[in-house]
Amino acid sequence: MWxxxxxxxxxxxxxxxxxxxFIGPQSFRWRSIMGEPHYPEGYxxxxxxxxxxxxxxxxxxxxxxxxxxxxxxxxxxxxxxxVSVIDNNFNENFYRARQNDFVRxxxxxxxxxxxxxxxxxxxxxxxxxEPGDLPPVLDVEDKGKLxxxxxxxxxxxxxxxxxxxxxxxxxxxxxYKFKLSYLxxxxxxxxxxxxxxxxxxxxxxxxxxxxxxxxxRGQLQGIxxxxxxNIFNGSREELMELTLKEQPVP
Numbered sequence: 001m002w003x004x005x006x007x008x009x010x011x012x013x014x015x016x017x018x019x020x021x022f023i024g025p026q027s028f029r030w031r032s033i034m035g036e037p038h039y040p041e042g043y044x045x046x047x048x049x050x051x052x053x054x055x056x057x058x059x060x061x062x063x064x065x066x067x068x069x070x071x072x073x074x075x076x077x078x079x080x081x082x083v084s085v086i087d088n089n090f091n092e093n094f095y096r097a098r099q100n101d102f103v104r105x106x107x108x109x110x111x112x113x114x115x116x117x118x119x120x121x122x123x124x125x126x127x128x129x130e131p132g133d134l135p136p137v138l139d140v141e142d143k144g145k146l147x148x149x150x151x152x153x154x155x156x157x158x159x160x161x162x163x164x165x166x167x168x169x170x171x172x173x174x175x176y177k178f179k180l181s182y183l184x185x186x187x188x189x190x191x192x193x194x195x196x197x198x199x200x201x202x203x204x205x206x207x208x209x210x211x212x213x214x215x216x217r218g219q220l221q222g223i224x225x226x227x228x229x230n231i232f233n234g235s236r237e238e239l240m241e242l243t244l245k246e247q248p249v250p
Contacts, residue, residue, distance in 0.1 A: 112144030
């Protein structure tokens, strides 16, 4: 009898939890599915990351866009991928971001099946960061057929080459669970982290982090469709301290 009652109670609790998280009108996931963006409270320095998927952006309108009444301060822009891909809209987006007074950055999407050194050289050939820009970013989301150790070695290789070229520590972008599973190594402790973690009111990562990508369903004037939205973990002054200070030597 008690076993049946306990089972029934557990079932009801699980059902309530499922409804709250997945179906309830106030749940993060439901808001995302319905297209209602959620911008976590308690942060003031907000930004977005874009690629050709956002199409043609109206930068004049984006200058006046806001999240929780906070303006868009920074923009990360996809630049390259692998050893040959260049985002179709990179040059236009990179130029227009600076022209419209956004703090801008550029990222490379890491491929696990080609040389890290060639990928670093491809990024450096295509991207020319300037003083006031954010450090270069390496986007790592997949380990492919590599072992954990092989992945870490290749990631570190890219970071070393690009970091030396610009004289800064590049930013590592990755997902919350991927970071814990594959990139939690002392060799990365000195790098700024940009963590993707959706459908939560607070980033659960307990280590140091610089940026949090909290949704891929943001909606802002000037951009058709959805856009990734981010938070900087600090003040505007601290954001500017992170930017490049000198023109790198070729």
